[in-house]
Amino acid sequence: MDFESVFPVWKDLNAVQQKRILASLITRKAEKGTVIHNGSMDCTGLVLVKSGQLRAYILSDEGREITIYRLFDMDMCLFSASCMMRSIQFDVTIEAEKDTDLWVIPTETYKTIMEESAAVANYTNELMAARFSEVMWLLEQIMWKSLDKRVAAFLLEESAIEETQELKITHEKIANHLGTHREVITRMLRYFQSEGMIKISRGTILILEKEKLEKL
Amino acid sequence: MDFESVFPVWKDLNAVQQKRILASLITRKAEKGTVIHNGSMDCTGLVLVKSGQLRAYILSDEGREITIYRLFDMDMCLFSASCMMRSIQFDVTIEAEKDTDLWVIPTETYKTIMEESAAVANYTNELMAARFSEVMWLLEQIMWKSLDKRVAAFLLEESAIEETQELKITHEKIANHLGTHREVITRMLRYFQSEGMIKISRGTILILEKEKLEKL
Numbered sequence: 001m002d003f004e005s006v007f008p009v010w011k012d013l014n015a016v017q018q019k020r021i022l023a024s025l026i027t028r029k030a031e032k033g034t035v036i037h038n039g040s041m042d043c044t045g046l047v048l049v050k051s052g053q054l055r056a057y058i059l060s061d062e063g064r065e066i067t068i069y070r071l072f073d074m075d076m077c078l079f080s081a082s083c084m085m086r087s088i089q090f091d092v093t094i095e096a097e098k099d100t101d102l103w104v105i106p107t108e109t110y111k112t113i114m115e116e117s118a119a120v121a122n123y124t125n126e127l128m129a130a131r132f133s134e135v136m137w138l139l140e141q142i143m144w145k146s147l148d149k150r151v152a153a154f155l156l157e158e159s160a161i162e163e164t165q166e167l168k169i170t171h172e173k174i175a176n177h178l179g180t181h182r183e184v185i186t187r188m189l190r191y192f193q194s195e196g197m198i199k200i201s202r203g204t205i206l207i208l209e210k211e212k213l214e215k216l
Numbered sequence: 217m218d219f220e221s222v223f224p225v226w227k228d229l230n231a232v233q234q235k236r237i238l239a240s241l242i243t244r245k246a247e248k249g250t251v252i253h254n255g256s257m258d259c260t261g262l263v264l265v266k267s268g269q270l271r272a273y274i275l276s277d278e279g280r281e282i283t284i285y286r287l288f289d290m291d292m293c294l295f296s297a298s299c300m301m302r303s304i305q306f307d308v309t310i311e312a313e314k315d316t317d318l319w320v321i322p323t324e325t326y327k328t329i330m331e332e333s334a335a336v337a338n339y340t341n342e343l344m345a346a347r348f349s350e351v352m353w354l355l356e357q358i359m360w361k362s363l364d365k366r367v368a369a370f371l372l373e374e375s376a377i378e379e380t381q382e383l384k385i386t387h388e389k390i391a392n393h394l395g396t397h398r399e400v401i402t403r404m405l406r407y408f409q410s411e412g413m414i415k416i417s418r419g420t421i422l423i424l425e426k427e428k429l430e431k432l
Contacts, residue, residue, distance in 0.1 A: 058352070060360040068355075087345035090352035114338065121337030122330065128341065129303035132348050136274070136306035139284075139355055143395045144276040179359045 003103055006048060006074055012119035020113065026104040030054075030096040036080065039091030043083035045104040049075050052100025053161075056092045057176070066179030068092065069134045070161075078127050081107045084114075142179075150178055151188045152216040155198070155207060165207040219319055222264060222290055228335035236329065242320040246312040252296065255307030259299035261320040264292050268316025269377075272308045273392070282395030284308065285350045286377075294343050297323045300330075358395070366394055367404045368432040371414070371423060381423040 003025060004010050010018070026045070030036050036054065037044040047054070054071040056079065071077055071094075082088040084107050114120045141150055154177060158167050171185045178185070189205065192198045197213050199206040207213065219241060220226050226234070242261070246252050252270065253260045263270070270287040272295065287293055287310075298304040300323050330336045357366055370393060374383050387401045394401070405421065408414045413429050415422040423429065 058356065060356070062360070064360065066355075066359055085342060085345045087342045087349060089346075089349035090356075114334075114341075116334055118330075118332055118334040118337050121334050121341060125330075125337060125341050125344065126301060126303045128344050128348065129301045130305075132344065132351070133303060133305035135348070135351060135355065139282075139351065139358070140274065140276070140306075142355070142358060143282055144278070144280065 001050065003048070006050070008076075009117075009119050009123045012117065012123075013113065017113050017117065020109055021105060024106050024109045026106070028102050028104055030100045030102065032096055032099050034096045035093060036096060036102075037077075037092070037094040039093055040082075042080070043107050044080040044094075045106045046110050047071075047077040047080045047094070048103045048105070049073055049077075050101040050103060052096060052102070053098040054094055054100060054102075055097045056094050058090070058092055064179060064181075065176040066138075067177040068138060069131055070097070076127055078124065078131065080104075081110060083107060084111045147178070147180065147184065148188060148191070149216050151185065151192070152197075152213040154178060155205065156210070156213055159207055159210075165210075167205045167207070168203060169205065170203065217266065219264070222266070224292075225333075225335050225339045228333065228339075229329065233329050233333065236325055237321060240322045240325045242322070244318050244320055246316045246318065248312055248315050251309060251311045252318075253293075253308070253310040255309055256298075258296070259323050260296040260310075261322045262292060262294060262326050263287075263296045263310070264319045264321070265289055266317040266319060268312060268318070269314040270310055270316060270318075271313045272310045274306070274308055280395060280397075281392040282354075283393040284354060285347055286313070292343060294340065294347065296320075297326060299323060300327045363394070363396065363400065364404060364407070365432050367401065367408070368413075368429040370394060371421065372426070372429055375423055375426075381426075383421045383423070384419060385421065386419065 036047065049071050051073050054077065055067055056069050056071070056077065057065045057067045059065055077094060079088065079092045080094055082091070114124055151174065154174060155167065158169065159165060171189065172182045175182045175185045189198065189200055193200050195212065197209045199208055252263065265287050267289050270293065271283055272285050272287070272293065273281045273283045275281055293310060295304065295308045296310055298307070330340055367390065370390060371383065374385065375381060387405065388398045391398045391401045405414065405416055409416050411428065413425045415424055
């Protein structure tokens with residue numbers, strides 16, 4: 001799998017632009033747990049996931065986290081190059097949730113091409129709109145949905161991503177995804193267990209009744 | 217004040233594009249309280265505020281609201297043309313908060329020009345990034361800030377916009393801005409009053425101690 005076949009607007013670039021990208025392109029491996037991009041401290045560049053899984057989250061002053069989106073194979077991350085646009089006034093942290101192979105297009109390279117190519121600029125627009133939609137969805141969840149629904153949705157999502165009913169995840173981690181405290185998650189999981197929907201054991205959560213969770 | 221001097225990328229358009237915009241441009245007046253754009257039911261077009269004030273908000277199934285941003289003189293609204301981009305998967309409602317004069321660029325006109333002009337596409341990117349930043353700020357407020365801080369910030373913002381210490385606003389309206397219930401706001405305002413920060417009377421809130429509110 002090469003970059004040319006994965007980068008969505010490759011064919012819209014002229015020969016000079018293609019050359020410029022290939023000349024500056026960085027191939028990187030990130031082990032699970034590595035922070036790839038650390039808010040305003042970095043301007044990493046545009047990240048294209050070859051294989052693996054990344055998580056983008058925001059951090060409060062007190063160190064609380066909330067996941068805003070995840071990136072899978074072939075997904076492109078714009079906010080690791082947030083310094084590219086003056087109007088992006090927020091910081092996200094991006095870490096590898098699994099061992100990940102990725103390409104990085106340096107910010108300057110991408111920016112120059114975006115300024116001259118309507119196709120690349122419009123692609124960037126669609127990319128931002130897609131992430132924006134995810135954040136709006138999250139905002140709606142937080143505003144209108146109660147936490148039991150959000151925890152149930154998270155367990156089902158994890159189960160779908162990992163293709164297993166037995167999730168290896170700590171309560172702390174779920175809390176960080178959902179922007180709440182560990183104790184709150186533990187209480188909710190105990191309630192789910194008492195209802196027979198899941199079984200909790202050390203470091204794992206076994207989904208027993210998927211349908212009941214879905215109903216929530 | 218004419219459109220040409222207000223539209224930020226006017227000079228980047230060629231003569232044909234300028235002509236196309238002027239030929240399709242709509243001038244509109246919206247009285248206070250008018251809904252200009254109603255989520256996915258409309259694809260109004262790009263709105264440019266000549267003078268006045270607009271509010272963009274999302275609605276829950278139960279009719280609860282939360283303000284996501286406001287638009288003032290010379291501000292441009294992209295999400296009133298959300299049908300323009302496939303990746304915009306959320307709906308906002310836009311209403312006039314004051315009597316407003318505005319221009320509307322029809323969606324098709326703008327889309328065609330954006331697809332051929334890198335300058336317009338990049339301007340659109342900055343526009344979306346600016347709104348995205350406002351929503352991220354809101355998300356952080358909701359996640360990490362307690363409601364007393366949010367109510368205090370809202371009162372101070374209103375006072376700055378209206379240039380008065382005496383706000384004519386109902387508790388219901390504040391609740392709609394902040395995505396909560398009227399009763400919750402009434403309770404909070406009574407607490408502020410008991411602390412001497414504000415004085416509540418029928419339909420108005422008088423800010424007595426700005427510094428105390430700012431401290432919150």
